[in-house]
Amino acid sequence: MSTTTDTDVRNVIIIGSGPAGLTAAIYAARANLEPLMFEGEPSSTSDQPGGQLMLTTDVENFPGFPDGIMGPDLMQNFRAQAERFGTEFITEKVTSIDFSERPFRVEVRGTEYRADSIIISTGARSIWLGLEAEERLVGHGVSSCATCDGFFFRDQHIVVVGGGDSAIEEATFLTKFAAKVTIVHRRDELRASKIMQDRAFANPKIEFLWNHTVVDLLGTEKLEGAIVRDVNTGETSTLDVTGLFVAIGHKPNTDLFSDVLDMDATGYLVTRGGSTATNIEGVFACGDVQDHTYRQAITAAGSGCMAAIDAERWLEANVHTAASATTA
Ligand code: NAP
Secondary structure (H helix, E strand, O other), rough: OOOOOEEEEEEEEOOOOHHHHHHHHHHHOOOOOOOEEEOOOOOOOOOOOHHHHHHEEEEOOOHHHHHHHHOHHHHHHHHEEEEEEEEHHHEOOOEEEOOOOOEHHHHHHHOEEEEEEEEEEEOOEEEEOOOOOHHEEOOOOOEOOHHHHHHHOOOOEEEEEOHHHHHHHHHHHHHOOOOOEEEEEOOOOOOOOHHOOOOHOOOEEEEOOOOOOEEEEEEOOOOOOOEEEEEEOOOOOOOOOOOOEOOEEEEEEOOOOOOOOEEEEOOOEEEOOOOOOOOOEHHHHHHHHOOOOOHHHHHHHHHHHHHHHHHHHHHHHHHHHHHHHHHH
């Protein structure tokens, strides 16, 4: 496919439209940097526009909303605020990036965009169990998003795999529809926060199957059961379920930056202490793509603000000042 090049050289391109990217967009737009944002593909379940909050229900811990707010509504508010100050949105996924020359080149389905600085806010995605049957049955009883698919499991018995906040949140949400939800966890203790645990323990529709892992799934066209193994005895048994939700953590979306940007052993981008700067001057990273510690919407938003300020200062010192010196 031939590539056409956009004529403008942008101040800043922002990749990813979760809380980090959209906050960076609000700040960059208000600094007159006229940011261009690639917000992802609407059809995707892993890196959809708006990020992971599009797959969540009540957000009760984002400051400023004493009664809570639905994740998608919160993200719509972020986006409207970024748009109000002039952010340009393109609803596509970036295909490749070339950091080897300046301005940087960002390719999106045959069109090349150029920018003096880049803010990466591509977030993280759900991890799957890695079973062959899981791939076959995704969308046919197997899911990683209760908010998206829970409605389809009315009065059914569902398994949720995992022991963190995501698993408990998904299980609690699913009890709105399901007859029963069994949380299958590989240990005998949850990793989830105490308040979430208490809610799950108090929910009469939630049962726990401790010290078990899901080792196979039954059904060819739709899920008909899950085979679980006791991690202590090795014994297997079958759970008669028609829904299975996987909630075992996340992986950062950093494939685009392999061998170019510094990453830690698990693939998270590494930023310089106290800033959002990556190992390439003019390239900044914020949100879950560089944070495996806090991973909250509010911390992502905070780091998005930092990235916009870092980019603005970097542009001022390295691009805009240089440009005005040559034209003077
Ligand atoms: P997480 O905290 O990393 O928990 C992952 C869970 O899955 C753990 O219990 C882990 O077991 C289990 N697990 C991992 N790999 C597995 C495998 N291959 N087979 C079976 N089980 C496996 O991930 P998370 O729950 O997605 O949460 C991520 C972050 O987001 C956390 O910081 C969390 O607090 C935050 N979060 C917050 C909210 C909220 O406040 N509303 C909601 C969702 C997430 P082990 O415990 O044995 O390691």
